[in-house]
Amino acid sequence: MxxxxxxxxxxxxxxxxxxxxxxxxxxxxxxxxxxxxxxxxxxxxxxxxxxxxxxxxxxxxxxxxxxxxxxxxxxxxxxxxxxxxxxxxxxxxxxxxxxxxxxxxxxxxQLDDAERGFSFMNDGPLDMRMNPDKGMSAADWIAVAGEKEIADVMYQYGEERFSRRIAKAICEYRAHTPILTTLQLSKIVAEANPAWEKGKNPATRAFQGIRIFINNxxxxxxxxxxxxxxxxxxxxxxxxxxxxxxxxxxxxxxxxxxxxxxxxxxxxxxxxxxxxxxxxxxxxxxxxxxxxxxxxxxxxxxxxxxxxxxxx
The missing domain is CATH 3.40.50.150 (Vaccinia Virus protein VP39)
Incomplete structure (x- = not known):
């Protein structure tokens, strides 16, 4: 420790x-x-x-x-x-x-340990649970959630104004490849985000929204x-x-x-x-x-x- x-x-x-x-x-x-x-x-x-x-x-x-x-x-x-x-x-x-x-x-x-799946900077399993022994991981949720639900989560909890565009990109990607890691998701979000904020990673708001939702x-x-x-x-x-x-x-x-x-x-x-x-x-x-x-x-x-x- x-x-x-x-x-x-x-x-x-x-x-x-x-x-x-x-x-x-x-x-x-x-x-x-x-x-x-x-x-x-x-x-x-x-x-x-x-x-x-x-x-x-x-x-x-x-x-x-x-x-x-x-x-x-x-x-x-x-x-x-x-x-x-x-x-x-x-x-x-x-x-x-x-x-x-x-x-x-x-x-x-939690942010710095890539294995916890909170970070969009370091690659790791897409988990995001504060207690990994309870509930559904972010990867499991993204695999089954509807496009509208994903968009709503990113908009309501991450205040991501391009949530619909990003949710569509996530659903199109997962149709042929499972989204299992943080860098996978971060790359999808970044490519779907048309207006990056200065000094802020383009995945910040999406990750925040999903994390808040996963952990209630x-x-x-x-x-x-x-x-x-x-x-x-x-x-x-x-x-x-x-x-x-x-x-x-x-x-x-x-x-x-x-x-x-x-x-x-x-x-x-x-x-x-x-x-x-x-x-x-x-x-x-x-x-x-x-x-x-x-x-x-x-x-x-x-x-x-x-x-x-x-x-x-």
Missing amino acids: TDATSKHISVMLNESVDMLVTNTDGLYVDGTFGRGGHTRLVLDRLDKGKLLGFDKDPVAIEFGKALESEDSRFTIVQDTFAAMSEHINDVFGVDKVDGIMMDLGVSSP ELGDLETGLEAATESLKVGGRLVVISFHSLEDRIVKRFMKLKAKGPELPRHLPIRNAHLDIKFKTVGKAIKPSESEVNDNVRSRSAVLRVLEKISD
């Missing part, structure tokens, strides 16, 4: 943990353990507190188990953070915690955000780092709704006190510093948002 796949730079490490840990004897959840960068700093900040980590990725779980054996305050579970409510009571013996963190997206080790990332996010707010104590915080506009849009809308209450007609005579608002946003959205972006280019699109529970 010391090879290249373990290298990962946690984005906005100090900023996120500063926002998260408000009680050094509290109970916390790291919804996306990865390689444990945020987790280790949280543990450094805790005294008698405890931390529960989640990850789908079996390699990440290996790293988590090693940390678990080093520090009895930490427990790792192989599952999506969307299922956190089922595990919090099992691990902590209570239903409410002091803070929950979600560092969304794909980790650097946005569905898990929506379920996980709701589960997180239900699992917070008063004073507890939800800290979320997102990496692309689709994720951030969901997080921003969710936190705004929780903090402002339901949208009501403008002239309805109801005061804020009657809305039973239980949450508030903490500060403005935070972005990485210029120096952090220079040190880690993958942090450039990150946005950190914080929601705090203010009443039961």
Whole structure:
């Protein structure tokens, strides 16, 4: 576990943990353990507190188990953070915690390991599953999905404006040759894309869309955000780092709704006190510093948002 796949730079490490840990004897959840960068700093900040980590990725779980054996305050579970409510009571013996963190997206080790099938830069099997033992691989899905479904996935989850043209090219290619590797798919997408964006690989959006779909990332996010707010104590915080506009849009809308209450007609005579608002946003959205972006280019699109529970 010391090879290249373990290298990962946690984005906005100090900023996120500063926002998260408000009680050094509290109970916390790291919804996306990865390689444990945020987790280790949280543990450094805790005294008698405890931390529960989640990850789908079996390699990440290996790293988590090693940390678990080093520090009895930490427990790792192989599952999506969307299922956190089922595990919090099992691990902590209570239903409410002091803070929950979600560092969304794909980790650097997943992107850099060609065998995982996330990368359009390095050739490998076209998999894209965060947990390779569950669900359908990208190759299996592409082999059977209809042209419209492929186009819709790339458009909805990758915001790929040439999704129809690319989906047609994929279906024409697979009619005579199975699409089994990342470079195969990347080449098909690049050749079908008539307008490459400057500084961006032409397969970026298509790969993002397929990956999000294969892993149900946005569905898990929506379920996980709701589960997180239900699992917070008063004073507890939800800290979320997102990496692309689709994720951030969901997080921003969710936190705004929780903090402002339901949208009501403008002239309805109801005061804020009657809305039973239980949450508030903490500060403005935070972005990485210029120096952090220079040190880690993958942090450039990150946005950190914080929601705090203010009443039961």
